[in-house]
Amino acid sequence: MAINDIIFRPTWFLGIESLFEIISMIILLLVSLYSYKVYKLSNNKKYKYLAVSFFSIGIGFLFKILSDSIVLYYDRFTFIDNLFRLSYFYTGSLILFAFLALSGYVILACLAAKVKGRRKIMSLLGIAFLCAILVRQARSFTFFYFFEFVLLIVYIIPYMYDNYKHKKNKNAYLVFLAFVLLALSSLFFIAMSAYNLQQLYIGGHFISLLAYIMLLVNLTLVLKK
């Protein structure tokens, strides 16, 4: 008997999805590392938080890859003695992915909107936690993608657009475009949940990979200087 997958997706896409996630994770960790270097040089705490946010999303992907591996190779997870425990391991990884990814977006949103005050930040993290728990309770990622979409549309994208308008350079445009694509991919995932169309899930993954590639191109252009 196989694991009862929470995500509505074609089985053939699982390996490709993991590959996309590995690439995305590496890009996020690279951006996080460089952002931390910028913090060390400039002592600007915003870049420490930017590093933390990208690191959080990147490590989130690690748990997503783990959960995908459980679905793909559940028969190889022999160190977990029964399917019941394995399903706990699987949902636990998905909850951790959801919480870490949303926490990363919350930190980014707080940076973009200059949100200050522990209470405001904690309440946003509370919503992120609730959305992560709902992955298990409602057996759906809709709330996760919806909150991610809201954070991107309301806080992050308007800030990145203003930054691009102000700086008018290629790098700022790439970063703005990357976040627009991430919002678009969230929309695809929300629509997938609503219409049960697996093509939307695949499309969403391609768009989100493209968004992370944009971030990589930006980092490469920066390092080439």
Add this chain to the structure above:
Amino acid sequence: MNERRDKLKIIYDMLAAIQEKGGKIKPTHLLYKSNLSHTKMQLYLNELFTKDMVKEELNNSNKCYTITKNGIKFLEDYKKVKEFTDSFGF
């Protein structure tokens, strides 16, 4: 109107001023070149000392500031850092 310089730009201007003077500069010249008040300049200098980007030396009993390897490295990295900070805008 000129934009307010951020911390990174101030540090860059200070280090560039030292390098322009052949890697060594007198405090009064640095004060003039970096366009800061004396108190502000001391604050930034202290940071540059702790990050080992600048050293204080005595030249014939006159105080002067010397740029270190870390300082030169910062000048090289500045363009990249600036590009990165501009792309995210924080």
